[in-house]
Amino acid sequence: MSLPLATSSASFTNPHHREHSNDSVSINILDDHTTATAHLLQSPYINLHQQHHHHLSHNSTMSGQHKYSVLLPTYNERDNLPIIIWLLTKTFHENNIDYEIIVIDDNSPDKTLEVAQELQKIYGENRIVLRPRAGKLGLGTAYVHGIQHATGDFIFILDADMSHHPKFIPEMIRLQQSKNLDVVTGTRYAGNGGVYGWDLKRKVISRGANFLASVLLRPGVSDLTGSFRLYKKEVLTQLINSCISKGYVFQMEMMVRARQFNYTIGEVPITFVDRVFGDSKMGAMEIVSYAQGLLKLFVAV
Ligand SMILES: Nc1nc2c(ncn2[C@@H]2O[C@H](COP(=O)(O)OP(=O)(O)O[C@H]3O[C@H](CO)[C@@H](O)[C@H](O)[C@@H]3O)[C@@H](O)[C@H]2O)c(=O)[nH]1
Numbered sequence: 001m002s003l004p005l006a007t008s009s010a011s012f013t014n015p016h017h018r019e020h021s022n023d024s025v026s027i028n029i030l031d032d033h034t035t036a037t038a039h040l041l042q043s044p045y046i047n048l049h050q051q052h053h054h055h056l057s058h059n060s061t062m063s064g065q066h067k068y069s070v071l072l073p074t075y076n077e078r079d080n081l082p083i084i085i086w087l088l089t090k091t092f093h094e095n096n097i098d099y100e101i102i103v104i105d106d107n108s109p110d111k112t113l114e115v116a117q118e119l120q121k122i123y124g125e126n127r128i129v130l131r132p133r134a135g136k137l138g139l140g141t142a143y144v145h146g147i148q149h150a151t152g153d154f155i156f157i158l159d160a161d162m163s164h165h166p167k168f169i170p171e172m173i174r175l176q177q178s179k180n181l182d183v184v185t186g187t188r189y190a191g192n193g194g195v196y197g198w199d200l201k202r203k204v205i206s207r208g209a210n211f212l213a214s215v216l217l218r219p220g221v222s223d224l225t226g227s228f229r230l231y232k233k234e235v236l237t238q239l240i241n242s243c244i245s246k247g248y249v250f251q252m253e254m255m256v257r258a259r260q261f262n263y264t265i266g267e268v269p270i271t272f273v274d275r276v277f278g279d280s281k282m283g284a285m286e287i288v289s290y291a292q293g294l295l296k297l298f299v300a301v
């Protein structure tokens with residue numbers, strides 16, 4: 001498998017990385033699309049983590065024989081999609097990692113799919129795979145749909161709205177490889193992880209959801225509801241097949257099931273930054289169905 005940028009970028013040329021040497025927090029307030037895009041491309045708007053990506057720069061064979069499939073569910077993400085895909089491809093190329101990005105769009109009214117088709121023309125059909133569905137069928141089933149088309153032996157799941165920055169991907173791969181882990185999950189609630197841009201209500205909901213799940217189900221993972229994760233493909237397939245949840249509660253059930261099956265799980269602290277473009281799809285209904293799903297699991301597990 002040949003990657004066009006693979007050898008020329010053996011030393012990490014990303015300009016961000018010099019800025020990462022200090023561990024200060026810097027949040028840029030982005031006021032319009034142009035500056036937002038420019039900021040996102042030039043510097044990470046959060047600069048908090050203490051991971052040392054430059055270790056990876058010397059490792060030109062990071063992926064070995066492996067291929068990574070990214071499942072990217074989208075609903076009204078037309079403004080975010082070009083940026084997240086640009087950052088993903090850049091990350092994979094700079095680290096010499098074989099990949100494909102599977103976009104699962106649920107017939108978004110903002111025509112996200114048209115943007116995805118344009119991106120597919122730019123990056124190629126082997127890199128951007130489109131697996132749209134006819135309507136909004138929920139986040140959990142979007143992953144189920146996407147994995148059926150995945151050709152990689154490892155699967156990344158992340159949000160398309162830039163809340164999950166691809167800069168954490170090399171660290172997640174490195175941790176997976178160092179211990180041959182079954183699952184590596186990004187965590188906002190351990191180490192240098194964190195959440196930026198959420199109001200108090202949303203923070204309380206997220207913490208509450210995690211607290212309830214960890215007390216009732218005791219899976220021993222610090223961030224149960226986050227969704228920036230790396231799985232071995234066969235592990236994800238088995239977990240998905242055993243999950244009963246359909247909506248956002250899916251993320252949490254996946255971790256609970258992973259513990260049941262005695263899969264090994266590692267955690268990498270991530271900074272979750274609230275989206276700049278568009279709106280969250282998490283509404284009252286998702287919260288109610290999370291609570292219902294949690295209770296169902298508590299009774300069943
Ligand atoms: N295809 C599809 N995609 C969807 C759907 N609902 C949401 N998405 C996509 O799923 C991603 C996450 O949706 P958001 O609406 O941005 O979620 P959030 O409120 O930011 O929630 C985040 O935090 C939650 C709590 O930690 C997480 O559970 C969730 O996964 C996500 O990381 C985005 O890429 C969004 O377009 C759906 O029904 N269908």
Ligand SMILES: [Mg+2]
Pocket residue numbers: 159161163275280
């Ligand atoms: Mg979001």
